[in-house]
Amino acid sequence: GNSVTQMEGPVTLSEEAFLTINCTYTATGYPSLFWYVQYPGEGLQLLLKATKADDKGSNKGFEATYRKETTSFHLEKGSVQVSDSAVYFCALSEGYGSGGSNYKLTFGKGTLLTVNP
């Protein structure tokens, strides 16, 4: 079956530091890949996505590139801010982009990021 493995947390950084959160996946087909973010007290929000190999998703200064050869989708940001403190989830869907298939997501365990001023 499908699975997602992401870097164990928590991760603690100082403001303006470089962030990498590793994510690798196992899937039987050609999944779409996502990063979701959960801020304290809020619901999950889509941060970025990539639907095919070599696609780069980007949003709010975060980037991730779909690497089929290494089955990875690492999240990066060049300069983190205190407001980036949240839990980050890597996820995949084999249904997204299949025209009519459902959007069932398989998530990693999440990585807690704390950014200190």
Added chain:
Amino acid sequence: DTGVSQDPRHKITKRGQNVTFRCDPISEHNRLYWYRQTLGQGPEFLTYFQNEAQLEKSRLLSDRFSAERPKGSFSTLEIQRTEQGDSAMYLCASSSSMGNTEAFFGQGTRLTVV
């Protein structure tokens, strides 16, 4: 439309009691999903509706769990004879089948079984 709404936000119940949660999706979304998230884990898929039809159920959804979406709008998730292992955050999400639109999540219902 303010997004996906879940009610209640928190529920504490005694073991053996039945509980029911409600999810109101974004109005134009015809797909609705339920996930369960336990502490330190990512959300796990439970079930999925397209309109009023329940199209997929996870092995995680035991016989004590039932979900409905009677008119293709709001959905309910009922847990009968709750157990302590049912304590979790129950998340609802909705999306549209028109094009490749993302799923939007509600804030969840946190269930504590004592």
